[in-house]
Amino acid sequence: MHFCFKSSNSNKLTNCRLVLDLLPAKNGEEPTIQFLLEVVDILTNYVKKTFDRSTKVLDFHHPHQLLEGMEGFNLELSDQPESLEQILVDCRDTLKYGVRTGHPRFFNQLSSGLDIIGLAGEWLTSTANTNMFTYEIAPVFVLMEQLTLKKMREMIGWPGGEGDGLFSPGGAISNMYSVMIARYKYFPEVKTKGMSAAPRLVLFTSEHSHYSIKKAGAALGFGTENVILLSTDERGRVIPADLEAKIIDAKQKGYMPLFVNATAGSTVYGAFDPINEIADICEKYNLWLHVDGAWGGGLLMSRQHRHKLSGVERANSVTWNPHKMMGVPLQCSAILVREKGILAGCNSMCAGYLFQPDKQYDVTYDTGDKAIQCGRHVDIFKFWLMWKAKGTIGFEQHIDKCLDLSQYLYNKIKNREGYEMVFDGPQHTNVCFWYIPPSLRGMPDGDERREKLHRVAPKIKAMMMESGTTMVGYQPQGTKVNFFRMVVSNSAATQSDIDFLIDEIERLGHDL
Amino acid sequence: MHFCFKSSNSNKLTNCRLVLDLLPAKNGEEPTIQFLLEVVDILTNYVKKTFDRSTKVLDFHHPHQLLEGMEGFNLELSDQPESLEQILVDCRDTLKYGVRTGHPRFFNQLSSGLDIIGLAGEWLTSTANTNMFTYEIAPVFVLMEQLTLKKMREMIGWPGGEGDGLFSPGGAISNMYSVMIARYKYFPEVKTKGMSAAPRLVLFTSEHSHYSIKKAGAALGFGTENVILLSTDERGRVIPADLEAKIIDAKQKGYMPLFVNATAGSTVYGAFDPINEIADICEKYNLWLHVDGAWGGGLLMSRQHRHKLSGVERANSVTWNPHKMMGVPLQCSAILVREKGILAGCNSMCAGYLFQPDKQYDVTYDTGDKAIQCGRHVDIFKFWLMWKAKGTIGFEQHIDKCLDLSQYLYNKIKNREGYEMVFDGPQHTNVCFWYIPPSLRGMPDGDERREKLHRVAPKIKAMMMESGTTMVGYQPQGTKVNFFRMVVSNSAATQSDIDFLIDEIERLGHDL
Known part of the structure; x- marks a missing residue:
């Protein structure tokens, strides 16, 4: 150790290195590099252990336990500085009590894994510490974003990769953009006059779609009642006839249908709505078609699986989160728009202090006025770097491998005793199932069984987290009681990790 | 060098390390650590040089130059993977052609500097690679956010630090939250029924305020015409009587005043609106008072300067960006709300798949349903760690020092030949001035002089960027032609850097 400890019963720092010794302090170079290398040592050890299956996924503590303070780790902030040694301890403990989302047995969220190139990209991004709003202060990143978005539009299938887009802070915001742009396309006067300048506008989205469409409806002034939910088939896909019926119904009521969201990879079922059939209806009724491919967009990189998004090239806008299926570190979400110029038309306010027209370079490269954000974090570099390092084929291999693994899981439990599938024939990596403990296996279907079964997944999940061995999500859906959603x-992750998960569910759930 | 080069005229990789050799590859530990350490070596060299005044702030290239490709640096993405050696070159070049926002002579934006603790915090954050929406996957970060927001509310002066809040992706989004919450407070039915459920609502904000209030007006369905701009005095502060007159005018027209934004530290002038007087008017007319302290909020940490925000405790909501005046790496912006529960009331959609009520821990710690985002980047850790390392007094010293420096600049140029101040008596670190080249000094005021003066700052700025020695912003404001805004x-930064900036402006501008 190169830094000293702060004595625990005093705020006095004796002979201790403090933040004041680091750069920009005079002669701060050496302690700065030394400190950063100590941090990197903590981080690389964490990385190594994360990939080691003998390490736990998490070391669970309740909020009150962490708030009361663990040994040597106190979350409270104080007026006086801590020593750098204590800062290193804080770093270690922060990781210790966190969750290893990169662990091969972490299956809890759509985003998981820890890509080393992506990680290096994030370290560089934070060292560059700049902002995407102008070419002036982010020349390289702005161009990387432009080129990468063009590649993504090519993969969508828009001619020549033409169009527009932005990286935004997550799929919910990307989806919000799509609704804003649709409104601007059909009712540009709403920008200046507000929603009263438009008739009663309605949006359509699947009952299985992400809640961000509804959130956008609430935030943007449509109202959640004007977000019409569409019925789905047994695999969670929108039924096109239901869309058309609801459009006709809305029109008969005097409302104005504006926007349809087709989900490419729903959150729970991983369902792909039939985009072509939905696009036909959108064309017939002159509606904006958005494809929410936050989760499923990555499949466009796979020659084997991209047919699931067939018709996506007919969309007016697409959400696609590389931070989900493509394993890019959080956050990395793109909103892609087919029509050029409309993003700026919708959002520009021409703030003179930021976007001066009389700069010495071509200011059409400045992106800030297209965004609803002012400052915008650099989310592109890690993704660009991963694409360089893997190539398109590397992403394809990753995606094919994940889909193969989920197929392995599906085949393994489909006919296994104690399992019931929520739906058959998964389209994405989502495999949804109930584990039926022996005590419920003979029980006839009915309220009692349903109530008991509803409690099984939460109980297993709680034990899983306490033991820290693996993590998988669960939820109810509609009238269906709590079930596991594996992604x-x-x-x-390998087949052995899938096997481990199933063994663990059975070990923990057997006696429930 | 530990990795080999890819031959430039072939896509074949011979004996080259590829991303496939890194973790999770079998035996990937050693190459992974080696690769990360090589990246860290690039980054720490960059950090050292950034603080070295003999290094340029930037090495400017036009977009077409970077797009055509510099030697060994090609932005295009391809189907095939690059070698790890090329990835390291790409990292080096990305930094080489970027802008050193941490350089002591980078004064271009409100966010500048490179805090070493903050940087370490970001490296850890990206290694942890998790998401703020649930305690389940971000237990430590969620608690850090809660405690830090409470500290910030205490500094605002809300009793017991009570209230609510979130870190959001930038001040524009934080301001957007404030408008959404205000609308929900007075017209909760807009959430379900849309803007048609409310009368014509109007928002008030300074003509000098950040454009995000207008953007929020456009996005949320109010319309920019319903964002009423308030007149300001010669120092850019809202004139309270103008606010009251415009409220009365709006009411007489049958509109419903809803929301007033008072800016604490405007973007260009650094002006602090008189919050107490504005709060009196808000109370009288029952309006939501938001304080946009994105830039000026940091002054709350300084006993010497916090009086500039006097009355902030009367606000219903406050935006405060630690990534600006407090030197926290990008991004770190908080929206703070006095009334508990209203943030969730406004935004919750109760998505069952994410926010299960039957978890084993106290789910009131889950934050996701308060946000308009679903995934939310961990912006808290770097800030928390900096607060630990500096203590409150460390932030205070930083802020006092920056304000002293800008006072030094102001005193230096106030009566210096060739300078005209845009306004006297700066409140924040913003010092706004025209540099008048000798050729314009004798010229009488009039259109010709104005037109010539308007071109001076852009010309100096262009030369500054070409020579790469320093960076400072400029813009016009209202009827005032282009002037420099120093922050x-x-x-x-030290006094010698201020001196350098002035010398450089004179060197570059003398013969214009």
């Missing part, structure tokens, strides 16, 4: 997006 | 938030 695979982690490049570290 | 100080970089802890590395």
Whole structure:
């Protein structure tokens, strides 16, 4: 150790290195590099252990336990500085009590894994510490964003990769953009006059779609009642006839249908709505078609699986989160728009202090006025760097492998005793199932069984978290009681990890 | 060098390390650590040089130059993977052609500097690679956010630090939250029924305020015409009587005043609106008072300067960006709300798949349903760690020092030949001035002089960027032609850097 400890019963720092010794302090170079290398040592050890299956996924503590303070780790902030040694301890403890989302047995979220190139990209991004709003202060990143978005539009299938887009802070915001742009396309006067300048506008989205469409409806002034939910088939896909019926119904009521969201990879079922059939209806009724491919967009990189998004090239806008299926570190979400110029038309306010027209370079490269954000974090570099390092084929291999793994899981439990599938024939890596403990296996279907079964997944999940061995999500859906939703997006996961998960569910759930 | 080069005229990789050799590859530990350490070596060299005044702030290239490709640096993405060696070159070149926002002579934006603790915090954050929406996957970060927001509310002066809040992706989004919450407070039915459920609502904000209030007006369905701009005095502060007159005018027209934004530290002038007087008017007319302290909020940490925000405790909501005046790496912006529960009331959609009520821990710690985002980047850790390392007094010292430096600049140029101040008596670190080249000094005021003067700042700025020695912003404001806006938030800046800036402006501008 190169830094001293702060004595625990005093705020006095004796002979201790403090933040004041680091750069920009005079002679701060050496302690700065030394400190950063100590941090990197902590981080690389964490990385190594994360990939080691003998390490736990998490060391669970309740909020009150962490708030009361663990040994040597106190979350409270104080007026006086801590020593750098204590800062290193804080770093270690922060990781210790966190969750290893890169662990091969972490299956809890759509985003998982820890890509080393992506990680290096994030370290560089934070060292560059700049902002995407102008070419002036982010020349390289602005161009990387432009080129990468063009590649993504080419993969969508828009001619020549033409169009527009932005990286935004997550799929919910990307979806919000799509609704804003649709409104601007059909009712540009809403920008200046507000919603009263438009008739009663309605949006359509699947009952299985992400809640961000509804959130956008609430935030943007449509109202959630004007977000019409569409019925789905047994695999969670929108029924096109239901869309058309609801459009006709809305029109008969005097409302104005504006926007349809087709989900490419729903959150729970991983369902792909039939985009072509939905696009036909959108064309017939002159509606904006958005494809929410936050989760499923990555499949466009796979020659084997991209047919699931067939018709996506007919969309007016697409959400696609590389931070989900493509394993890019959080956050990395793109909103892609087919029509050029409309993003700026919708959002520009021409703030003179930021976007001066009389700069010495071509200011059409400045992106800030297209965004609803002012400052915008650099989310592109890690993704660009991963694409360089893997190539398109590397992403394809990753995606194919994850889908193969989930197929392995599906085949393994489909006919296994104690399992019931929520739906058959998964389209994405989502495999949804109930584990039926022996005590419920003979029980006839009915309220009692349903109530008991509803409690099984939460109980197993709680024990899983206490033991820290693996993590998988659960939820109810509609009238269906709590079931497990397994997803695979982690490049570290193997068949043995799938086997482990199933063994663990059975070990923990057997006596329930 | 530990990795080999890819031959430039072939896509074949011979004996080259590829991303496939890194973790999770079998035996990937050693190459992974080696690769990360090589990246860290690039980054720490960059950090050292950034603080070295003999290094340029930037090495400017036009977009077409970077797009055509510099030697060994090609932005295009391809189907095939690059070698790890090329990835390291790409990292080096990305930094080489970027802008050193941490350089002691980078004064271009409100966010500048490179805090070493903050940087370490970001490296850890990206290694942890998790998401703020649930305690389940971000237990430590969620608690850090809660405690830090409470500290910030205490500094605002809300009793017991009570209230609510979130870190959001930038001040524009934080301001957007404030408008959404205000609308929900007075017209909760807009959430379900849309803007047609409310009368014509109007928002008030200074003509000098940040454009995000207008953007929020456009996005949320109010319309920019319903964002009423308030007149300001010669120092850019809202004139309270103008607010009251415009409220009365709006009411007489049958509109419903809803929301007033008072700016604490405007973007260009650094003006602090008189919050107490504005709060009196808000109370009288029952309006929501938001304080946009994105830039000026940091002054709350300084006993000497916090009086500039006097009355902030009367606000219903406050935006405060630690990534600006407090030197926290990008991004770190908080929206703070006095009334508990209203943030969730406004935004919750109760998505069952994410926010299960039957978890084993106290789910009131889950934050996701308060946000308009679903995934939310961990912006808290770097800030928390900096607060630990500096203590409150460390932030205070940083802020006092920056304000002293800008006072030094102001005193230096106030009566210096060739300078005209845009306004006297700056409140924040913003010092706004025209440099008058000798050729314009004798010229009488009039259109010709104005037109010539308007071109001076862009010309100097262009030469500054070409020579790469320093960077400072300029813009017009209202009827005022282009002037320089100097701001100080970089802890590395000293009086000698201020002197350098002035010398450089005179060197570059003397013969214009």
